[in-house]
Every structure is written in structure tokens, then in C-alpha cells.
Amino acid sequence: MSRLKKYENATRKYLKMFGLTSWRVNFEWNPSDVNSEGSVFYCREDRNATFTLSRDVKLPDKVIDMIGFHEVLHVLLADLVSMAETTYSERAVSIAEHSIIVSLENFLTEEIKK
Numbered sequence: 001m002s003r004l005k006k007y008e009n010a011t012r013k014y015l016k017m018f019g020l021t022s023w024r025v026n027f028e029w030n031p032s033d034v035n036s037e038g039s040v041f042y043c044r045e046d047r048n049a050t051f052t053l054s055r056d057v058k059l060p061d062k063v064i065d066m067i068g069f070h071e072v073l074h075v076l077l078a079d080l081v082s083m084a085e086t087t088y089s090e091r092a093v094s095i096a097e098h099s100i101i102v103s104l105e106n107f108l109t110e111e112i113k114k
């Protein structure tokens, strides 16, 4: 199975887990200007989300799964982030958003270890 398909499967698993069924989703390799391992680009109004994965890095399955989890949390928080950005800077909101995401990643990692 290709890494992109593994990423899609992981992402779809977490979308389902969080009940994010109103989104239309696509999966692609990262655009050339994106150098993170994974990313998500979304339009809240259209409920479209494109999840991307780095083509360059050989990522273990567990890491691909965790990237899917991370990017799904961005979609989960999308409406809240959008509202917060009307009052606070994009950077401040991103820091607060990632603080929640990393806490949930740590929680999930601990749960997997049990």
C-alpha cells in the first residue's frame, strides 16, 4: 500500500472517529511550497479539505497515522480557529491551536502504549 493511501486510511479513520462527516476530502502529495510532513488546506464554507503528505520523507506507519490525526484536529478546530482569528493574530491562534493538538497527540500516544 502506498504511503499516501496509508495516510488517507488513517485520516478517514480519525474523521469518522470525530464525526466530521460534513467534509468532502481529498488526499494529495504536498505542493512544492509546503515542506512540513503533512498539511491540510480547507474551505469552511464549501466543507472541502485537502490533506497532503510529504513525498520526500520515508515515514513509518505510526508517524503517518499521527500526521493524519494531527491534520484532522485542524479540521475539527477549523470553525473555532476562524472565529478566534477575527480577534487575535493568526500566529497567536496557531500557537493556541497547536497547544490543544499536541495535548491530544500526547493523550493518544499514551493510550496506544497501554
Ligand SMILES: [Zn+2]
Binding pocket: 070, 074, 098, 101
Ligand atoms: Zn498543525
